Each structure stands twice: as C-alpha cells, then as structure tokens.
Amino acid sequence: QVQLVESGGGLVQAGGSLRLSCAASGRTFSSYAMGWFRQAPGKEREFVAAITWSGGSTYYADSVKGRFTISRDNAKNTLYLQMNSLKAEDTAVYYCAADLVATISLSAPYEYDYWGQGTQVTVSS
Numbered sequence: 001q002v003q004l005v006e007s008g009g010g011l012v013q014a015g016g017s018l019r020l021s022c023a024a025s026g027r028t029f030s031s032y033a034m035g036w037f038r039q040a041p042g043k044e045r046e047f048v049a050a051i052t053w054s055g056g057s058t059y060y061a062d063s064v065k066g067r068f069t070i071s072r073d074n075a076k077n078t079l080y081l082q083m084n085s086l087k088a089e090d091t092a093v094y095y096c097a098a099d100l101v102a103t104i105s106l107s108a109p110y111e112y113d114y115w116g117q118g119t120q121v122t123v124s125s
Contacts, residue, residue, distance in 0.1 A: 001026045002025070004023070004024055006094065006118060007022075009119030010066065010120075012125055015086065019080060019081065024077045027100065029095075033051065033052050033103075035050035035107075036125070038095070045052035046061065047068075047109070048061055049069075050067065050107065052106075055072050055090055064090075067085045068083050083121070086123070089123075090123050091121060092121060093121075096116045098112060099113060
C-alpha cells in the first residue's frame with residue numbers, strides 16, 4: 001500500500017510559477033517510479049512528467065518540456081513538480097501517481113498503481 005498526498009496548488013497569473021509536492025508513505029519510496037498527471041474539466045487525464053526510482057531519468061510531455069521540472073527527494077519521501085512560465089492551458093487538477101512495477105511506458109495512466117487525491121492549479125490569463 002502507498003498513500004500519496006499532493007499539495008502546493010493554487011491560483012497564479014500566466015507567466016508565474018508554482019511548485020507542487022507529493023508526500024508518499026507506505027512502501028519504500030525509493031523503490032518505485034513516480035509520475036505527474038493532470039485533468040482539465042471535460043478532458044481525459046493526461047501525462048505531464050515521470051521520474052524513475054533513482055531520479056536518474058525523467059520524462060516530459062511535449063506541452064510542458066522546458067517549463068516544468070520533476071524531481072524527487074528519496075530521503076524525504078517526496079516528489080516535486082516545479083512549474084514555470086505557466087499558461088492558461090495548464091489549468092487542471094494535478095495528480096501524483098506511483099508505479100510499483102517497472103514498466104516500459106511511464107506516460108500511460110493505466111501503468112500506475114496508486115494515485116493521490118489531486119490538487120487544483122488555476123492559471124489566470
């Protein structure tokens with residue numbers, strides 16, 4: 001069992017920054033990959049970024065590449081998403097997720113085993 005709790009969402013103007021955090025508990029945090037996804041109203045949940053268990057490899061959706069940075073602190077059992085140069089189209093509920101079994105595609109939601117409750121990010125234009 002893994003419990004995930006996101007925080008750090010809020011309202012920000014376009015061009016601004018936010019840092020999301022995801023606190024994990026349960027199984028050893030450093031043993032599994034993590035990802036961030038988002039879901040806007042009326043849209044499918046979409047991949048944002050992912051990071052391997054060690055933090056050695058990261059992956060990004062084209063829409064956020066160069067603006068968002070995923071990182072993790074295994075000593076603190078915490079995942080982060082630094083979001084810069086935010087745009088109105090980044091508005092969504094952001095979810096962190098844990099992938100306990102090594103998979104090929106870290107961008108696929110169905111590969112993840114545990115999800116947080118989500119945190120709202122609203123970017124005003």
